[in-house]
Amino acid sequence: MAQRVQNLRRAPTSVAMASALALSGRRWAFRIVWELRVGPLSFRALQAACGTISPSVLQHRLHGLRDLGIVERIPRLGYRLTASGERLFHVLAALNKWSAELTKELH
Amino acid sequence: MAQRVQNLRRAPTSVAMASALALSGRRWAFRIVWELRVGPLSFRALQAACGTISPSVLQHRLHGLRDLGIVERIPRLGYRLTASGERLFHVLAALNKWSAELTKELH
DNA sequence: CATCCATGCTACGTTTTTGATAGCGCTGAT
DNA sequence: ATCAGCGCTATCAAAAACGTAGCATGGATG
Numbered sequence: 001m002a003q004r005v006q007n008l009r010r011a012p013t014s015v016a017m018a019s020a021l022a023l024s025g026r027r028w029a030f031r032i033v034w035e036l037r038v039g040p041l042s043f044r045a046l047q048a049a050c051g052t053i054s055p056s057v058l059q060h061r062l063h064g065l066r067d068l069g070i071v072e073r074i075p076r077l078g079y080r081l082t083a084s085g086e087r088l089f090h091v092l093a094a095l096n097k098w099s100a101e102l103t104k105e106l107h
Numbered sequence: 108m109a110q111r112v113q114n115l116r117r118a119p120t121s122v123a124m125a126s127a128l129a130l131s132g133r134r135w136a137f138r139i140v141w142e143l144r145v146g147p148l149s150f151r152a153l154q155a156a157c158g159t160i161s162p163s164v165l166q167h168r169l170h171g172l173r174d175l176g177i178v179e180r181i182p183r184l185g186y187r188l189t190a191s192g193e194r195l196f197h198v199l200a201a202l203n204k205w206s207a208e209l210t211k212e213l214h
Numbered sequence: 215c216a217t218c219c220a221t222g223c224t225a226c227g228t229t230t231t232t233g234a235t236a237g238c239g240c241t242g243a244t
Numbered sequence: 245a246t247c248a249g250c251g252c253t254a255t256c257a258a259a260a261a262c263g264t265a266g267c268a269t270g271g272a273t274g
Contacts, residue, residue: 008200009144013156020206021141021199025134027231027261034128037116043222049120054262059223069213078222084209091205093115094198099127102191106176134232134260150251161233166252185251217274224267231260238253244246 023068028053030092032061033070033081037089042078130175135160137199139168140177140188144196149185 013021023029028050035041035049047058062079065071070085081089120128130136135157142148142156154165169186172178177192188196 005197005200008203009146013138013141014203014207016206016210017141017203018138020202020209021138024131024137024202027132030131031120031125031128034120034124039116042220044220052262054264055223056225056263057261060261068209084205084212087205087208090112091198091201093112094201095127095131096115096121096124098191098194098198099123100121101194102127102175103123105191149249151249159233161235162252163234163254164232167232215274217272219270219272221269221271222267223269225265227263229260229262231258233258234256236254239251241248241250243248 023064026061026064028057029061029065030095032058032065033085033088034092034096036071036079036081036085037092040074040077040080046079130171133168133171135164136168136172137202139165139172140192140195141199141203143178143186143188143192144199147181147184147187153186 031050031053032046035046041049043055043058043062047053047055050058062071062073065085066073068084069082070088071079072082073079138157138160139153142153148156150162150165150169154160154162157165169178169180172192173180175191176189177195178186179189179192180186
């Protein structure tokens with residue numbers, strides 16, 4: 001395990017990782033995935049869950065996330081995570097844990 | 108474990124998580140952390156590692172990451188991850204793995 | 215049928231963020 | 245003294261995101 005991490009440190013940033021990082025760098029992208037963890041949400045419910053996202057950006061993101069196979073649209077149910085999206089959720093759960101530790105640390 | 112994930116799904120998005128997601132949503136933010144996994148990098152080396160980031164944005168991000176205690180500046184060595192930054196790297200390692208599986212899946 | 219309401223989504227003008235490029239001031243080596 | 249590399253700033257252009265209004269559809273209700 002320690003060895004594997006060392007290899008990760010040495011290896012150049014892969015194309016796949018670069019695009020995952022590019023995805024993460026678009027505003028609201030991960031937040032949308034995170035909000036969908038509860039189950040399918042309608043467009044408007046998703047908008048409300050994110051708080052202040054504008055519908056144009058939400059629409060933009062949903063297209064991108066659908067193109068990547070992270071989110072899918074279900075008629076009459078709205079949007080929900082695919083299997084890949086679910087796996088991404090687990091990554092975000094790790095981020096969630098990290099964020100909790102970070103803010104605890106800042107006090 | 109399964110139970111803990113269910114709780115995560117039910118719980119509302121915390122303030123800490125919202126700001127972590129906001130951080131992720133700024134372009135290059137996570138990429139910078141990822142590139143610093145190899146060890147300390149100078150401003151220009153970091154710029155080169157990211158590929159095409161402009162110096163003004165890099166400067167902006169570094170300030171933000173320093174304010175959050177994720178990155179620190181070491182005289183004559185450049186920038187490196189703090190302990191929190193290292194823990195964030197481990198989260199990104201999970202993202203790395205996810206990205207590899209995702210692209211494998213798309214073929 | 216007519217009305218109402220919620221939905222997914224688009225249009226559009228403004229603001230914010232990011233980008234590209236040039237270059238300044240400093241430091242250390244030659 | 246020169247020179248190269250460094251961290252970083254300035255400036256302007258381009259792109260992304262925002263806020264708001266509103267359209268079209270479809271189902272429920274009177």
